[in-house]
Amino acid sequence: xxxxxxxxxxxxxxxxxxxxxxxxxxxxxxxxxxxxxxxxxxxxxxxxxxxxxxxxxxxxxxxxxxxxxxxxxxxxxxxxxxxxxxxxxxxxxxxxxxxxxxxxxxxxxxxxxxxxxxxxxxxxxxxxxxxxxxxxxxxxxxxxxxxxxxxxxxxxxxxxxxxxxxxxxxxxxxxxxxxxxxxxxxxxxxxxxxxxxxxxxxxxxxxxxxxxxxxxxxxxxxxxxxxxxxxxxxxxxxxxxxxxxxxxxxxxxxxxxxxxxxxxxxxxxxxxxxxxxxxxxxxxxxxxxxxxxxxxxxxxxxxxxxxxxxxxxxxxxxxxxxxxxxxxxxxxxxxxxxxxxxxxxxxxxxxxxxxxxxxxxxxxxxxxxxxxxxxxxxxxxxxxxxxxxxxxxxxxxxxxxxxxxxxxxxxxxxxxxxxxxxxxxxxxxxxxxxxxxxxxxxxxxxxxxxxxxxxxxxxxxxxxxxxxxxxxxxxxxxxxxxxxxxxxxxxxxxxxxxxxxxxxxxxxxxxxxxxxxxxxxxxxxxxxxxxxxxxxxxxxxxxxxxxxxxxxxxxxxxxxxxxxxxxxxxxxxxxxxxxxxxxxxxxxxxxxxxxxxxxxxxxxxxxxxxxxxxxxxxxxxxxxxxxxxxxxxxxxxxxxxxxxxxxxxxxxxxxxxxxxxxxxxxxxxxxxxxxxxxxxxxxxxxxxxxxxxxxxxxxxxxxxxxxxxxxxxxxxxxxxxxxxxxxxxxxx
Amino acid sequence: xxxxxxxxxxxxxxxxxxxxxxxxxxxxxxxxxxxxxxxxxxxxxxxxxxxxxxxxxxxxxxxxxxxxxxxxxxxxxxxxxxxxxxxxxxxxxxxxxxxxxxxxxxxxxxxxxxxxxxxxxxxxxxxxxxxxxxxxxxxxxxxxxxxxx
Numbered sequence: 001x002x003x004x005x006x007x008x009x010x011x012x013x014x015x016x017x018x019x020x021x022x023x024x025x026x027x028x029x030x031x032x033x034x035x036x037x038x039x040x041x042x043x044x045x046x047x048x049x050x051x052x053x054x055x056x057x058x059x060x061x062x063x064x065x066x067x068x069x070x071x072x073x074x075x076x077x078x079x080x081x082x083x084x085x086x087x088x089x090x091x092x093x094x095x096x097x098x099x100x101x102x103x104x105x106x107x108x109x110x111x112x113x114x115x116x117x118x119x120x121x122x123x124x125x126x127x128x129x130x131x132x133x134x135x136x137x138x139x140x141x142x143x144x145x146x147x148x149x150x151x152x153x154x155x156x157x158x159x160x161x162x163x164x165x166x167x168x169x170x171x172x173x174x175x176x177x178x179x180x181x182x183x184x185x186x187x188x189x190x191x192x193x194x195x196x197x198x199x200x201x202x203x204x205x206x207x208x209x210x211x212x213x214x215x216x217x218x219x220x221x222x223x224x225x226x227x228x229x230x231x232x233x234x235x236x237x238x239x240x241x242x243x244x245x246x247x248x249x250x251x252x253x254x255x256x257x258x259x260x261x262x263x264x265x266x267x268x269x270x271x272x273x274x275x276x277x278x279x280x281x282x283x284x285x286x287x288x289x290x291x292x293x294x295x296x297x298x299x300x301x302x303x304x305x306x307x308x309x310x311x312x313x314x315x316x317x318x319x320x321x322x323x324x325x326x327x328x329x330x331x332x333x334x335x336x337x338x339x340x341x342x343x344x345x346x347x348x349x350x351x352x353x354x355x356x357x358x359x360x361x362x363x364x365x366x367x368x369x370x371x372x373x374x375x376x377x378x379x380x381x382x383x384x385x386x387x388x389x390x391x392x393x394x395x396x397x398x399x400x401x402x403x404x405x406x407x408x409x410x411x412x413x414x415x416x417x418x419x420x421x422x423x424x425x426x427x428x429x430x431x432x433x434x435x436x437x438x439x440x441x442x443x444x445x446x447x448x449x450x451x452x453x454x455x456x457x458x459x460x461x462x463x464x465x466x467x468x469x470x471x472x473x474x475x476x477x478x479x480x481x482x483x484x485x486x487x488x489x490x491x492x493x494x495x496x497x498x499x500x501x502x503x504x505x506x507x508x509x510x511x512x513x514x515x516x517x518x519x520x521x522x523x524x525x526x527x528x529x530x531x532x533x534x535x536x537x538x539x540x541x542x543x544x545x546x547x548x549x550x551x552x553x554x555x556x557x558x559x560x561x562x563x564x565x566x567x568x569x570x571x572x573x574x575x576x577x578x579x580x581x582x583x584x585x586x587x588x589x590x591x592x593x594x595x596x597x598x599x600x601x602x603x604x605x606x607x608x609x610x611x612x613x614x615x616x617x618x619x620x621x622x623x624x625x626x627x628x629x630x631x632x633x634x635x636x637x638x639x640x641x642x643x644x645x646x647x648x649x650x651x652x653x654x655x656x657x658x659x660x661x662x663x664x665x666x667x668x669x670x671x672x673x674x675x676x677x678x679x680x681x682x683x684x685x686x687x688x689x690x691x692x693x694x695x696x697x698x699x700x701x702x703x704x705x706x707x708x709x710x711x712x713x714x715x716x717x718x719x720x721x722x723x724x725x726x727x728x729x730x731x732x
Numbered sequence: 733x734x735x736x737x738x739x740x741x742x743x744x745x746x747x748x749x750x751x752x753x754x755x756x757x758x759x760x761x762x763x764x765x766x767x768x769x770x771x772x773x774x775x776x777x778x779x780x781x782x783x784x785x786x787x788x789x790x791x792x793x794x795x796x797x798x799x800x801x802x803x804x805x806x807x808x809x810x811x812x813x814x815x816x817x818x819x820x821x822x823x824x825x826x827x828x829x830x831x832x833x834x835x836x837x838x839x840x841x842x843x844x845x846x847x848x849x850x851x852x853x854x855x856x857x858x859x860x861x862x863x864x865x866x867x868x869x870x871x872x873x874x875x876x877x878x879x880x881x
Contacts, residue, residue, distance in 0.1 A: 074829030074865045207825050214830030215818040215837060217765015217805035224764035232759070257748065278747075278755035352769050352777060352831040352864050401767070401831030402864050434770045633825060637870065641828060644866025667774040667862060676856035678868035 050180035052141055053187060054101075054112040055085055055134030058179035062162055064091045066135075067101050069113035070123040071373050072210060073403030074641075075696045076634035077123030079208045081131055083630055084124070087202040088135030088194060091175060092162040098209055103379035104394030116375035119408045119524055121597035121694020124630055128692055133191045138182070140191070145182035146173050196628055196689065205633030210399070221401045222371040225358045227427040231260055232277035233419050234284040235430060237269040237440050240293040240660035241519050244268050249288040256283045263422045271419050277431050296519045297660040304446060304518045304657060305343070311469030311514030312341065312450040318467065318512040321491035325508030327454075330463035334454030338547045340540055342451070342720040344532035346655035346662070347444035347525055348670060353401020354437040355412040359420035360427040361386060366393045366417060371400035373408040381410035385417035404645065405524035409442050409477075435665045442523025443655055443662075445471035449536040451543075454508075459548035461559060463508035466494060466537065472515050473522045473529070487515060492529035492596060493701060494537055499598040499693070500530060502537075503566035504559040520657060526645055527700035530596040538592035538705035539720070542712060552709065553579055553591055565625055565688060566593055569602040572623040572684045577604035587618060590709030594701040599626040599693030603643075603702030605679075609714040614732035615724075617647065617679040617707060625686045626693035632685060639699045640681040646703030648673045651731060654723035677731045734794035738763070739807025749795040754778045756794045757804060765805035765834045769862070776861030779835035780804050786842035788835075805834040808841060817841045820878035828865035836861045840875055849879050 051057045057065035066085045072078035082098050106113045114130060139159055146164040147154040150171060157166050162175040196203060213219040238244060248270050250262045258279030263271050270289055274280035310316060314328075331337055357370035359382070366386035372378040378395045386393055400407055416430040432440070447470030454463035472487035481488075490513045492500040502511075525531070545555035553574050560567040570593040574580070583589055586608045593602035606619040622639045629635050652671035656663045664670040704722075711729075712718055719727055734751075736743050738761055745760040757766050757780070766789060769777030773791035780789045781803040789797075808815045814822075817840050827833045836859070843850060843858045850858065855875055863871070 074827075076828070207822075208827075210830070211822055211825055211827055214827040214833050215821040216809065216814070217763070217834045219830055220764070221767075221831060223768065226762070226764075276755065276759040278751055278759060350864060352775070352829065352862070353767070354769075400829060402829045404864070431768075434768075434772075637825075637828060637867070640869050641866035644868065645864065648864075666772055667770045668772060672775075672862045672864060673866070673868075674862065675859050675868040675871060678866075678872070681869055 050183045052138040052179055052182045053134060054109065055131060056089060056138035058175045060176045062092065062095055062174050062176035064089070064096045064162065064175070066096055066098050067113065068098050069101060069106065069116045069375070070127065071116070071118040071371070071375065071397060071400060071403065073118070073371070073373065073400035073407065075123065075638060076208060076631060077118065078210055079206070080124050080630040080634060081127065082209060083202045083206060084128055084132050085135035087199055088132045089139050090159045090161070093201050093206065095162065096209065100397045102394050102396055103375040104390070106376070107379070107390055117377070117408070118373040118403070119405055121697040123696070125598060125692035125694055132193050136191045136193060137187050140188045141182040141185045142175050142178055144185055145178040149173070149178065149181065202630050205631055208634070219399050221353050222356045222358065222369065222398050223353055223401065223431060225369045225398065225429060227358065227360065230358070230427040230429055231273050231275060231423070232280050233271045233273045233428050233430040234277060234280035235265060235269055235271040235415060235432060235436060236284055236289060237436065238291045238293065239439055240291065240297045241521055242296045243291050243293040243660070245270060246290040246292040248290070253283045253287050256286065259283045261423060262287065263419055265415050265418045269415065271415070271430065273419065273423065273428055277429070281433060293660060299519060299660045300658050301656045305448070307518070308446065308448045308469045308516055311516050312448060312467055314467070316514050318514040319486035320510065320512045321486070321488070322494060322496040322502065322511035323509060325463070327463045327465045327508040327510035330508035331452055331454040331465060334462060335457045336455040336547060338453045338455070338544055340451050340543055340718070340720060341448060342536045342539065343448040344446070344535060344722055345653070346446050346520060346657070347649045347653045348438055348441040348655050348664065349402070349404045349406035349525055350438070350667070350670060350672065351402030351404060351406055354432045354434055355406070356429065356431040357413045357416035358427060358429040359416040361417065361420040362424050364392060367396065368394070368413055368417065369396045369398060370413055370416070371398050371407055372410070372413065373400070373403045373405070377408065377410050378413045381413040382417050385414045386421060404526040405528070406442060409523055434667070438665050438670060439662045441655070441662070442521050444525035444531065445473055445522040446518065446520070447471060447532050449532070451536060451540040453540065453544045455544070455548055459550065461506055461544055461548070464506045466511040467514065468512065469514040469516055471517050471522050473524060475515065475517050476522050477524070487513065489529055490515070491533070493533035493594045500596045503563045503593055503595055504556070505562050506559065519660070520662070526642070527596070527697045530594060530697065530701040531646070531704070534592065534594040534701035535704050535708065538594065538702070539708050539718070542590070542709045543718065556593070565600040566595060568686060568688070569593060569600045569623040569625050572686050573602045573604040573621045576682060576684055577606065577619070577621045579604065588710045588714035590706045590711070590713055592702040592705035592709060594698070596698040596701050597694030598691065599624050599695065599698040601698040601702055603699065603706040605706040605710045607707060607710040607714060608732070609711060610732050612715050612717070613729045615707070615711060615729065616732035617677070620679050620681045620706070621684060622681065622699050622702065623684040623686060624695070624699060625688050626695055627687055627689060627691040629685050629687045635685060635695050636683040638695050639683045642697065642700035643681055643703045644673050644678065646700040647707065650704040650707065650722060651724045654726060734798045736794065736797060736802060737800065738802045739804060745794065747794055750793050752790050753780070753792045753794055753797045753802070754789040757789060763804050763806050767831055767834055769832065774862070775832070776839060777832050777835040779838040779861065781838060781842055784842065784845065786839045805838060808837065815841055816881045817844065817878045820874040820881060824870050824874040824877060826867055826870040826874050828867055832861055832863045836863065836871060840878070844879060850875065
């Protein structure tokens, strides 16, 4: 095995001009056309005129339709982005509704909606500026239209709650009445945004806009799409990643009820198309398929672990991600040396809604309906798979039954189009079984880490050597983002600077990554590299504190003098959980902090342990400083949800490899937390302003280490291999 | 062919006897509020009521369900009036992605029918649905809110 045994990649990154944010956006995914090929603006077929601008449509009945380019997968950005637009628009929030523009419309209008990508906790933070400007520009144009109608200067007019008032005369009109005229005006160029301290809609915990239909079954997810004449497909990809179809015996399922066609998809998968999905799946299960599994069939978790362990050896090559002083020399001369090796396994996203997409292909058009975290990436995938030009392709985005990073990938879109292309004129819905979803994920990468710390005679930390060995996501997913071979994202949470910087000052520091890429495809899994880096660093900080004979909080504080924002959130959780005061009988506490996605976060856990192996998590306190909070109720839910996701992975997760394939198949062997295991989660938001950090992911980083450090406090035992079920530790 | 009674309506579906009720509801009847999550009765996304009892419809065949009163999420509201569990879900802004919530709501509605004022322990015992978004804190609050409505 070597780090280059990956599928051959044929990727190009293009810079697409954008009419919105002013700057060109460098896109990291396939986009097989340049900026000159986009169509002239032609409006869009789904627009409910009058459109004031790309972000705001106001109907004559004063309904405000706010366009949201980012996807909604539960994280609440749909509501948060609408709040930001509405705040500047000064509209009546009770009349706000939303719609998703399609990527095809966006491309046709020179990417007027900017980036569609909804990952990396970027949904709000990377579009807040231009969506707010979109709302403000619309407000200015509406006021201008009213002023023109009244033949008065705009300076005499004000807008509030969708009503425009001419102050001197007391005349009023509504947005709905002037919207059509407003849409014909030149957009303003000098747009001033409100100071967040003056917000009245943003910054408030308003109710989500998408709740009601989610309680009645009306919300349409990709899996629910129905089109006239639609058929259904079930698919089986070679269980060994990189393997191929050798042969399949179609005759054996001939005549099975409902079966319409058996198609090969690429060189590695077979799909059965039938009237219903149940028929398709039943026939697929009965279809004999012979695989050419290739050499990857010899890979197992054990061979991967051995290969990664070799990468921990200083003699092996590694990329240096963060360095100051001379850590190796300082460790060699230290009064006390502490060393530990940790490892973190593969994880599947296991979205509740398995991967699916519906495609309709004719020689003249290809349309896709799906849940995707990146409409433009899905569009690019549909372009490539269909072979049609951009103006003949579009993607209709639906609500996502979970994303967590998985639906930023487009494998299922490519498959759906490849199937539909073999049945021109017939819409086909491809749905993966849960088993297919478990075995063909884009997994949280596998890593090991050797940490070595040095304490001087006064028990001060003088050096830290953090040597990571394992898989790079970017190497597989976005190789053009590598920097001279190094994966900069591998250092998320322990980086020298930036949005995921280390929160400690250590006089001699060496953080390096021996990149080793097994054949199992990795992907962005909620929290991404922050997950294992925060576990390794924060658990080891506790080990160092113990070796130094110091309180874990006090030990950290001494290293955080130059990191006031990290320290502020750590102090916030310490105070709230009652650190330093006696815990209730039988309760032990653990603490952790990290920076990720531009936000500073900390967590503290209170747990009890029975017989050393059964953990009850009673209480979690988690703090975040994301700069600004757009909807505190949703931030609170994201924090609690991130703990459920992170602790599910810690306790129950872990995907293992045998004979080249993932062994886990369904929720019976890849379990997830239930309500009885849910701790009380208390969120402490300390937004300090002046920057925009993410929300969906950062706090997952502190979930596992806070609980693991509490486990040590309870038992005196360090767990360094995960999931906990592999150590016979589970929920009480 | 199976004769089903779904949300008070008699419906004949032309499927094999061993077809899971889930797929007959989704594909043959066309009610898509009931979700597929695992197909092995682990996650609860497909929960419906059969003669008033919460059941995971992926593990029940149409043959077994024939002749019984089946209620799906679409049939939980009565005369346009949302069930108190649905109302509590809206008031507490429970769903995130929402995919598991049909099944969650159906499980909770059945629990409250049996046990109108469940304790936290009762909830822990009865509600075993998976929610990957992690809405459990709001689910618990909304169950108590519905119980007190």
